[in-house]
Amino acid sequence: MVRFALRRLLVLVVALFTVSVVTFLVPYASGGDPVRTILRSRVAGQALDPSAVEALRHDLGLDQPLILQYLDWLGRALHGDFGLSFTSRTPVDQLLGSALGVSFTLTAIALGAAFVAALPLGTLAALRPGKRADTAVTFLTQSFVAVPEYWLAPILVLVFSQHLGWLPSAGWRTPQYLVLPALTLALRPLAYFTQVTRAAMVDVLKAPYITAARARGLSQPQTLLRHALRNGLLPVMTLFSLWFAGLLGGSVVVEVIFAVPGMGQLVYRAVVNHDIPIIQAGILSIVALAVLVTTVTDVLYALINPAVRLHDGSV
Numbered sequence: 001m002v003r004f005a006l007r008r009l010l011v012l013v014v015a016l017f018t019v020s021v022v023t024f025l026v027p028y029a030s031g032g033d034p035v036r037t038i039l040r041s042r043v044a045g046q047a048l049d050p051s052a053v054e055a056l057r058h059d060l061g062l063d064q065p066l067i068l069q070y071l072d073w074l075g076r077a078l079h080g081d082f083g084l085s086f087t088s089r090t091p092v093d094q095l096l097g098s099a100l101g102v103s104f105t106l107t108a109i110a111l112g113a114a115f116v117a118a119l120p121l122g123t124l125a126a127l128r129p130g131k132r133a134d135t136a137v138t139f140l141t142q143s144f145v146a147v148p149e150y151w152l153a154p155i156l157v158l159v160f161s162q163h164l165g166w167l168p169s170a171g172w173r174t175p176q177y178l179v180l181p182a183l184t185l186a187l188r189p190l191a192y193f194t195q196v197t198r199a200a201m202v203d204v205l206k207a208p209y210i211t212a213a214r215a216r217g218l219s220q221p222q223t224l225l226r227h228a229l230r231n232g233l234l235p236v237m238t239l240f241s242l243w244f245a246g247l248l249g250g251s252v253v254v255e256v257i258f259a260v261p262g263m264g265q266l267v268y269r270a271v272v273n274h275d276i277p278i279i280q281a282g283i284l285s286i287v288a289l290a291v292l293v294t295t296v297t298d299v300l301y302a303l304i305n306p307a308v309r310l311h312d313g314s315v
Contacts, residue, residue, distance in 0.1 A: 012295045019287045020077070023280050024070050082281035087273045092281045095266060100248075100285060102172060103255075103262035107247040109178060110185035114193055115240060117186075119233075122197025129202055137198070141191035153184045153257040170259035181258040185251055189243045193236055200235045241297035245290030 035057045057063050064072075076082070082092035125137040160180060161169035171177050252264035259265075263282060270278035 008295045008298050012291055015291045016288055019291075020074055020284060021070070023284045023287075024073055026276065026280055026283065077281075077284065083277045085270075085278055086275045092277045095278065096263075096281050096285060099261060099263045099266040099282075100289075102260060103248050103251065103264065106178065106181055106185065106251070106255075106260060106262060107244055110182040110247065111189055111240060111244055113182065114186040114190035115236070118190055118193030118197050118236070122194045123201055125194070125198040126201035126205060129198075134198075137194060141194045144187040144191040147187065149184050149188070149251075150253050150257070152187065153180070153254060156180050156184060157257075170257075172260050177258075177260075181251075181254050181260055184254050184258075185247060189239075189247075192239060192243075196235050196239055197233075200233075237297055237300065241293050245293045248286055248289055 035053055054063075080093045082096070084090065085092055085095060088095075121137050121141070125134040128134055157169045157180065160167045167179050168174075168177050169180070248263060251260075251262065252268050254260070255262045255264040256268060263286060266278060267282040267286075269275070270282065
C-alpha cells in the first residue's frame with residue numbers, strides 16, 4: 001500500500017510541475033505583452049509611454065531570462081503569492097481564497113445531494129433490471145443528461161423565484177441562495193451516478209458471494225448494506241472525484257446566472273478583463289485541486305479494494 005501511495009504521489013508532483021509551466025506561459029501564449037496589458041488597464045486607452053513600459057518590465061522582472069522568471073513566479077506561488085489583480089489591485093490570493101471557498105461549498109452540496117439520491121435510485125433499478133422501475137429511473141436520469149444548465153437555470157428562476165417566490169433568484173448570502181444553483185449543478189451528475197450505480201449493482205448482485213449471503217439467511221436489505229453496496233460504490237467514487245474536480249472551476253454558466261462569487265465567475269471575469277494574475281492563479285489552483293482529489297480517490301479506492309493494489313503491483 002505504501003508503494004502504491006508513493007507512486008500516486010510521484011504522479012501528483014509531475015502533474016503539478018507540468019501544470020505550473022503551462023500556467024506560467026499563459027501570458028506569452030496569448031500573443032500579447034503582459035507589461036502593455038497591465039499599463040493599458042491603468043491608462044484607459046491613452047498612449048503608452050515607452051519609458052514607463054520598460055520601467056514596469058524591469059520592476060516585474062520581465063526583462064530577466066524566462067527560466068529565472070518562472071523560478072521566481074513558482075517560488076512566490078508556492079507561498080500563495082500570485083501578485084495583484086490588474087483591474088482591482090487586490091491581492092490575488094485574497095480573491096482566490098474567497099472564490100474557492102464558495103465554489104467548494106456549492107460543489108460539495110450539489111454532488112453530495114446527487115450522490116445520496118443516486119444510491120437508492122440506482123439500486124432500485126438494479127434490483128429489477130428491465131422492469132418498470134428500471135425503465136422509469138433510466139428515462140428520468142437520461143432526461144437530466146439532455147437538459148443543459150444554461151436552459152435549466154432560467155427555468156428554475158422563473159418557477160421558484162419569480163412565480164412561486166420561494167427562493168431568491170441570485171446572490172450568495174443565506175443558505176436559501178444555495179438551493180437553485182446547487183439543484184442546477186446536481187441533476188446532470190445525478191444521472192451519471194445513478195446509471196453507474198445501477199450498472200455496478202447489477203454485476204455485484206450476480207456475484208456468488210451475494211448468493212451465499214442470502215443462503216446464510218440474510219435478508220435482501222442486509223445483503224445490500226453489508227456486501228453489495230461496498231463493492232458497488234467503487235466506480236461511483238471515481239466518478240464523484242472527477243465531477244468534483246470539474247465543477248470546482250467548470251460551473252461558469254451557473255455561477256454567472258445566479259451571481260455566485262465562485263471560481264467560475266472569477267476566472268470568467270479575469271478572461272474578459274485580461275487579468276493575467278487571476279487567470280494564472282485560477283488555472284493552477286483548479287488543476288492542482290483536481291489532481292489532488294483524483295489522487296486521494298485512487299488511494300481510498302485501493303484501501304477499499306485490495307485488487308487495485310495487486311493489479312498495480314504494489315502488494
